[in-house]
Amino acid sequence: MSMSSRFSRVGKGALAIAAATWCLGGPALAAAPESNDPIKIALFDWTSVNLNAKILGGILEKLGYTVEYPTADYLSSLTTGLTNGDLTVAMEFWDTTAGEAMKASDATGQTEKLGPLGPKAKEEWWYPLYMKDKCPGLPNWEALKDPKCAEAFATPETAPNGRYVGGPVTWEGFDDERVVSLGLPFTVIHAGTDAAMFAELDSAYQREAPIILWVYSPHWAPAKYKGEWVEFPEYTAECYTDPAWGVNKDALYDCGKPFGDIWKYAWGGMKEKWPVAHKVAKAYTIDTDVLNAMSGKIDLDGMSPEDVAAEWIAENEATWKKWAE
Template structure:
């Protein structure tokens, strides 16, 4: 695991007018996990800087999205700031059921993750956004590597999401090809969009992409928990995942050791909240405007001191 240390001095310029700070109970490092998409880096850096301002020792640790739960259970990792209802709910519920991981509440953001296509594809694939229409014209989405199957460009494998399972369960004439990174996913979208080339891929919100590009999410059979857990439910009575992805909150989780060792930090993590619009703007500032995560998070903290100062007030 790669560890990134963030000292309280780095946020020394951020004052907290009129707020009494809770004293840091321990100088043992609080380890916050970092993943491979910009929004999660922003969310985690915001939390880390606020905790650092309150006097806590913060470390950023690179970890896989789903695999991180093993470290959270053992206490080797402490805080994960973005568990998406769309892709992480099962792993989160399994971990919290052990009592070793605690759901720290919603982040304030609502998650959408689904197959998405540019509007110009409706000219060559009538009937979209219905998934059956997508399947009928799978060849329009083929690449030399996947032909005659259509290609669906998924997120990095570590994101989960059950796309391979869904393609099989719904009998879709598509091959799932996973992008190596978040940046590669959107670089390919930009290239295809400029050329009006065929593409269907994983898009998520909060993010700048659904605003920048004209297009639509594919409409699959409606999600239900039973569809994911009971193969007899849905169109395919022998396989699960024959439906769309869930939508819902983005959650925060922590090792149970956090409240025991750093109760003030635990309260701050529970209080953390940022909305979709603010997050979309920050991600766009990094990905489109070339600003650093530090620049963007410092600007948000400076503009929203009245909000975040309450997270760490005694």
């Protein structure tokens, strides 16, 4: 008998025991996970994804599973760790930045798209409203082409160019290419980490200092700070693949970033090896406002992701138990 068949048969028996235990009011699956091998939930380099990982992991631990949290690279995990089973689940792949990587992952046939997380994704250049007086044509992107507007966003390291604070380089997003293709007099400076990027925003905002940077939603920042996203030419697939599309007939990426969903992914073997855990991961969704508020507890109030996750798990027991039924 193959290893996969053995796990399938063991899993069915475990599910029967779990169902009986649940009906008797006991802790479902606490004594009978389908496999004791660790379910590996990926951690990336921003707050919300790691919070979602800890919530899912905490639920699975309540159900008797062993859980580990390896740190992984955002995009390459789709075509390496999740394809070979080194990772079991990853909770956030954004249409805004991971579209091509998701297509490549789907083409392998070794991963499973578990469905949307719930919130809609938006990632774009963002500026505080106090900067609008210095660049009055905003939010239209063409205002940024004015040298005076660029100088308003300049720092000593970039002058006379404006300074745009991009996300960590692993997020991609094509901002370096966008600056060139749209002829913007800006220099892209990539933040080392998500936390550093938003610490810089907070510092600048308190002083009303010049700043324009990558801000995304869901996140607490658009609720805490008054500002606007730049309105670039609307994204289409051709903008990223056909130079003849758009305002620059010789270049790609002469548009804004795509908007869309945030997706969960699993290793293709998860459903067979851990069927109840797979069911929970597939059913898992979170409300945008709830996720923003919880992320703020971590980044603004100093709570640990584990403590915030534990709060959610305790307050939503009826919800996640239904996911496991």
